[in-house]
Each structure stands twice: as C-alpha cells, then as structure tokens.
Amino acid sequence: MEEVKNKFNNIKYLLPIAFILAIVPLIVFAKKISISGILKSYWSKQLDFFSYYKMIVFLIAVLAATISVLIYFFKRKRLKRTFHYLLMEIYGILIIISTIYSTFTSVALWGFPDRYEGMFVLLGYLVVLFVTINLVEYKSDIKFLLSSLLISAVVISVIGILQYFGVDVLTTAFGKKFILPSSLYTIADNINAKFDYAFSTLYNPNYMGSYTGMLLSLILVLYTLTSENRRKIILGCFGLVVFAGWLACLSRAGMIGGFCSIIFLIVILRRELKNNWKSLVILAIGFIFIFVGMNYVGDGRLVREVFSFGQEIQIATGRKTGEFKDIIINKDQLTIITEEEKLQINFTKDNSFIFTDETGKKIDYEVGKDSGIIKLKNDKYQDYKFKLVSKKGLLHFEYGSSEVGKKKVNFKITTEPERGFWIMGFADKAYKTGSIEKWGFEGRENLGSNRGYIWSRSLPMLKDTIITGYGPDTYALYFPQYDNIGKLIAFNRTRVIVDKPHNMYLQIAINTGVISLLVVLLMFGKYILSSLKLYWNNEFNDFYSQVGIGVFMAVIAYLIAGLFNDSVISVAPVFWVLFGIGISINMKLKKLQEETS
Numbered sequence: 352m353e354e355v356k357n358k359f360n361n362i363k364y365l366l367p368i369a370f371i372l373a374i375v376p377l378i379v380f381a382k383k384i385s386i387s388g389i390l391k392s393y394w395s396k397q398l399d400f401f402s403y404y405k406m407i408v409f410l411i412a413v414l415a416a417t418i419s420v421l422i423y424f425f426k427r428k429r430l431k432r433t434f435h436y437l438l439m440e441i442y443g444i445l446i447i448i449s450t451i452y453s454t455f456t457s458v459a460l461w462g463f464p465d466r467y468e469g470m471f472v473l474l475g476y477l478v479v480l481f482v483t484i485n486l487v488e489y490k491s492d493i494k495f496l497l498s499s500l501l502i503s504a505v506v507i508s509v510i511g512i513l514q515y516f517g518v519d520v521l522t523t524a525f526g527k528k529f530i531l532p533s534s535l536y537t538i539a540d541n542i543n544a545k546f547d548y549a550f551s552t553l554y555n556p557n558y559m560g561s562y563t564g565m566l567l568s569l570i571l572v573l574y575t576l577t578s579e580n581r582r583k584i585i586l587g588c589f590g591l592v593v594f595a596g597w598l599a600c601l602s603r604a605g606m607i608g609g610f611c612s613i614i615f616l617i618v619i620l621r622r623e624l625k626n627n628w629k630s631l632v633i634l635a636i637g638f639i640f641i642f643v644g645m646n647y648v649g650d651g652r653l654v655r656e657v658f659s660f661g662q663e664i665q666i667a668t669g670r671k672t673g674e675f676k677d678i679i680i681n682k683d684q685l686t687i688i689t690e691e692e693k694l695q696i697n698f699t700k701d702n703s704f705i706f707t708d709e710t711g712k713k714i715d716y717e718v719g720k721d722s723g724i725i726k727l728k729n730d731k732y733q734d735y736k737f738k739l740v741s742k743k744g745l746l747h748f749e750y751g752s753s754e755v756g757k758k759k760v761n762f763k764i765t766t767e768p769e770r771g772f773w774i775m776g777f778a779d780k781a782y783k784t785g786s787i788e789k790w791g792f793e794g795r796e797n798l799g800s801n802r803g804y805i806w807s808r809s810l811p812m813l814k815d816t817i818i819t820g821y822g823p824d825t826y827a828l829y830f831p832q833y834d835n836i837g838k839l840i841a842f843n844r845t846r847v848i849v850d851k852p853h854n855m856y857l858q859i860a861i862n863t864g865v866i867s868l869l870v871v872l873l874m875f876g877k878y879i880l881s882s883l884k885l886y887w888n889n890e891f892n893d894f895y896s897q898v899g900i901g902v903f904m905a906v907i908a909y910l911i912a913g914l915f916n917d918s919v920i921s922v923a924p925v926f927w928v929l930f931g932i933g934i935s936i937n938m939k940l941k942k943l944q945e946e947t948s
Contacts, residue, residue, distance in 0.1 A: 362495050364423045364486050367416035369496055371409065371479060371924045373503040376562070379521060379530045379552045380404045384464060389455060392778045393827055393848055394464045400530060401554035405920045406467035413475040416482045423486060430485050435934055438874040439477050445867040446473045446823060453822025462824040463850060468920055470823045473863070476927045483931025484938075490894050493932060497569075497898070500925065501589050504566045508596025511549030511559055515599035516648060521552070549599035553921040557853075560605015561912040562922045563597035565929070568612040568908040572901035574634065575620060575627055576891050583630060591637050598645055601656050603800075608912030612904050619886055619900065675750060675758050678836055680784045683771040685762065687750070692731055698764060698771060704746075708732075745775070751843075759844050760835070776835040776845045787834045796841045799915060802853045804841035808834060809852045812861050820864040826852060829861070855913030875910060878930070879903075881937045885944075895943075899936040905929050 382403040386394055424430060450470040453459035462469035487493060513520055520526045527539045548556045570593060574586040597609060617624060624631060646653040677688040683698040693709040706714040706727060715728040725737035736749040744765065750758040763773040763781040773781035788811040796804035808831055815821075821829050827850035831837075835845040852858050860868040882903040889896050909926045 361486065361489055361492050364419045365492055365495060367412045367419055368479065368483055368486065368928055369499040371412045371416070372496060372928050373499040375405055375409050375412065375924055376507060376921055377503060377552050378405045378408055381531050381535050383535065386464065388457070389828065390458070390464060392780075393832070393850075396465065398535075399465055399467075401552070402465055402467045402920055406462065406472055409920060409924055410471055410475055413478050417478055420482045420485055431935070431938060433484065433934065433938060434877065435484070435874060436481070438870050438877070439480060442863075442867055442870045442874070443474055443477050445819070445870065446470055446863050449820040449822050449863045449867070452819050453825055455822060455825050455828055458825050458828065459822030463827050466824055466850065466919065468824045468918060468923070472920060473823050476923060479924060479927045480931045480934075483928050484935050487932050487935040488939075493894075493898055493936070496928070496932065500566070500929075501570070504563070504596075505589055505592050507551045507553065507559075508563060508592045508599075511551035511563075511596045511599045512592075514549040514551065515645065548601040549596065551596070551600075554919070555921075556600040557602045557604050557916050558919050558922050559596065559600040560602025561608060561909060561916050562605075562925065563593055563600065564605040564609035564612065564908045564912055565905045565922075565926065567593050567597050567609055568616065569901045569905040569929075571613070572616060572620070572904050573897065575616075575623055575631065576897040576900070587630075587634055587637070590634060591641060594638055595641050595645065598642060598653055601652065603656065603659065604912050604915035606656075607915065608908040608910075611911045612908035615907050616904050620891070623891055675840060678760075678774065678784055678839070680772045680774065685772045687735075687748075689750075694727075694732060694735060696772075702766065746772075757843060758839050760839055774835045774845065776838070777832045777848055779846070780833075782833050782835060784836060787831050787837060789837070796837065799853070801841040802915065804837055805849055805853055806857065808837065808849075809854075809857050809861065813857075813865055816861050817865045820860070820862045820867065823862050826850065826858060826861050851917045853915060853917060855916060855918050858917050875906075878906070878934055878937070881941070882933070885937055885940050895936050895940055899933065899940060902929050902933040902936065906933055 379400050382399045384397055384399050384403070386397070447470065450456065450459040458469065460469045460471060461467060462472060487496070510520055521530055522542050524539075527542060531539060531542075549559060550556045551559050553559045553562055567590065570586055570590040574583060574590055577583050577586060597605060642653060674689040674691060676690055679686040679688070685696040685698070687694045687696075694714075695707045695709075695711075697705040697707070699705060704725075706716055708714060708729070708731070714732065716725050717728060718725050723738050725739065727733075727735055734751055738747040739745075740747060740761075744763060746762040746764055748758075748760050748762060761775040763775055765771065765773065774784060776782050787808065789807040790810040792798060792803035792807035796807065809826075812821075812829060827848060830849045830852075832848060838845050838847050838849075852861065856868055856872075859871055882899070886896065886900045886903065889900070891897050891900065906926070906929060909922075909929075
C-alpha cells in the first residue's frame, strides 16, 4: 500500500534527476567562446558544441534537484544515513580547497574550454549523488529513472550508429537548426563533418564508449533476470541498439570496460545465465548479426579494431614505438637522432646549411626546382625531407613514411638576437629542446593510442598534488606542453595540446589532489564491497536485487573504462546518478536482510 501511495509523490521530486539522466547527454548547441587571459596560450577554438551548454543546463538541474530534496526533507523530516556522506563531504572540501589555492581560479571554478568540469560541476556531481541516494526509495522511482535513461540511451545510440554509416544527423540541414543559435546560422554551410567512428552527442568516441559500455552492462543484467516476456523483448531490443552504438564508436576503452563488466556478470550470475540460456542465445545471435553487418559495411573496421589489441600487447611487452628517438639543439647546430643513425645540421655564418652524418662526413643535397624540398644524396637518409620557408624563417622537417605516420616539425631559424635553431611547438611558440621529467613507458609512448606518453608525463605531476591539486580542470595548464620531442614521438607533430590525462584517477589526483583520489576510491570501494556481499550468493528473485546487480555492473564498466578515459560532463552525470541508485538499493536490501534475519 505504501508503494502505491507514494508512487507519484516521489516521482515529482525526481524530475530534475531524470532530466540529468535523459536530457543533459543529448544537449548539442553552439556557443561562441571568448578566450582570455592564460587560456589564450592554450586554446584557439572559438566554438563549443558539446560541453558548455551541457555544463550550464546540468548546474541548473542540480539547483532544481537541491530545491527538490529540501522540499522533500521539510515534508518527510528524514534523510537516509550512510557512511558515504562523510567521504562525500571530505571530497567536496578538497575540491573547494584545491580551487582556493589554484593559481588559475577562473579555470578551476568553471573548467577548461571544451571540457567545463570545474569546481561547480564537481560539487554538482556530489549533490546529484546525495539527492539520488535520498530520493530513490520505491520501485516506481527506480523504474521512472531507468526508463528515462534507457530511452535517452537508444536515441544517443541511434545517432551514433548513423554516424558510423556516414550519416551525421547533427550536420544535416535539419540537425543544424537544433545545434545553432540564430546568430550563427551564417556558418551553417561550414559545418559538414563526416567521421569513420561514432561520437553521437557525447563529443568523443571514447566518451560514447564509456556511456554505451555502462548502459550495455545494465541492460544485459536486466534482460537476463527479468521473467516477464514483454519486458524481456523490450530490453532485448534496447540491448541490440545500445550494442550497435557500443561497436559504432570503435572505442577500445569502452570495449575493455564492457568486456570486464561482462566477465563480472558471468561470475556473479553463473546460475541465472544457465537457467536463462535460451533467451541469452537469441540475444547473442542478434549481437553476432549486428557485428558481422556493421563490420561488412565498415570495410572490416570492427575486426581491425578488435585485432588492434594485439598491437597494444606488442607495444606493452617491449616493442619500440618507432625509429625516431630525439632532437638536440645546440645553438646553430641541430642533431636528429633515430635508432639507426644521426643527422647533424649546422647553420653557417653565411646563413646556409651543412648536413653531416654521425661520423662527421658531409652529405650532399639537392633542392627541388618546383617543390623547394631539400633531399639528401645518401640512401641512408631517404626518409628525411626538409623545406626552407624563407619568408617565415622556418625549416620544415619530415621524417618517416606515410604508412607509419610522418614526423612533422618546423624549426625556427634566427640570426638575431639568439642565432640558431628553435623548435616550433604548441601555441606557435618557439622553444629550445631540454630534458622533461617522465616516469615509465620509455619506448612505449604509443601504448593505448599514445596514453603511454601522456601518463609518463602526468605521473611526475603527482608529487606536487599530494594534499591539494592544481585545481579542478587545470590539468592542461600544468602538463609540460613544451615537451616537443615527446609529442613528436607520440603524435608525429609538436603543435598538440594535451588537455586531459586519459585516466579518470590521474585526473582526480592531479586536479584535486592525491588525497582526494584516495577518498573517491574509498567511496567506490565501499560500494563495491557492499555489492559483492549482497549479490554474490543472491537468488535475484526480487526487483531490488535484480536492478541492484544491474547498476553494480554498470558502475564496474564505467570505473574500468575510467582507467583509459576521463570524467567528462557528457557522461559523468549519468554515472553519478547510477552510483546513487546503486547505493540506495544496497541500503534498502541491507535493511530488508536485517529485518528478516
């Protein structure tokens, strides 16, 4: 009777949370950004489509959720009790302290361009977690939130699937009307993107991988455990669509998160999988047909992506990332070093060049009449190409074949006031070469799509962020962006801005401090241990345990993907709501166990 009585009363309080689940990830709308201050040296893009308005709308929804939970409290005069509150409070305080002590307060408050995950958003995640824990009480609450989420997930997946097949609805004439304000209609014809992978409304294929991996895990559990045929058919259809979206983004991080979650699922639901094998075989056949069809239409892209894991293993076990090793600049002497040879270039007093090999032997060269490309007359240096851009005082250098990725860099040649070579790097600035602090991944910089490089330069940053971090979303401002040699090895070019660590845990430790990371890990760890105790030998014959284990698998998928992906406003709000639902369900199941024991 209590469930029926409170069915709609509770749902009205949950409307802001449902909005965050269903609408915020779908928001794509252009915002013309004004870049000022320190950010001028790091960012040049003037338009943001995927993050700014998600941030604004999310914060408005958080405010609405706060008001909602306050009204709920004054009417019901009760809030749930959990140890998680203490951890949330400590994390929140550390976020605020890191912002206060940040050198770049504005960025710490609102976030870095294209990301916008500053202090207000991080605290918003904790508010959403608190509100969800307290307002999710009845079956109707959970059904309402999950229905909102699944419908949104299908829409996001369909947009992504169409992108995979070469149809981006966001850049059609119809779609542009929804993503452009009237003041920017004049640029509509310039927006014509086509990609080989899907990102949907989530900005990046990696973020779509985290999102769909999380949702796929949840759907698979609910599909397995539900006994109602109508619901099983609906969940099966949802599962097929989300699975296709999961494949369409070609995100290996999302795949790893999903696969690991499925392994957890198989272990915990070992009995249930055996009892429901017929329906699972039907779903598996559907998955196979989707994989084969998408791989065929995509000219084998899916198979290539799966087999690329083998290349990662080769890199991880010691395969070198390439022949290029280093560039050394010593005034007017430039030395390019590979694993097999050295090339030395001297800038003479009469402003000409002398090329010599590692033995000091002079190398003759010729200059193309039309192209102006300098080619060395030595078979050993056939992969080297130079071009002098006299007007700009640049010596353009290319090394390597197009098949493996050419290394491209410009050297600034100066005669005054400091004669010699400078390497052109990020923000079009000229730098001398020098040593960069790095930990590990030597020769494995290309591991995980260059994550090896990013992690090796990010790990040394931790020694300065033990107690307080640099400030929320300020990572890019402290990363050694002037590491031109490392960027050349990893990205094949120097003018790249590294604005995220591609690891959620490094991101937390650097932005808000190592201690804050430990607090967050305690928060996750407590929930994981609680879930394992509740679900390991559970019969899963009631609604709460079925949904609880599904949410648990979704959380696991996200946390594993977080080893390779960052927290981002497009996906993180969904995770924090699911995390809150999971904690709330676990509290209810524990209470029911205590009452029946």
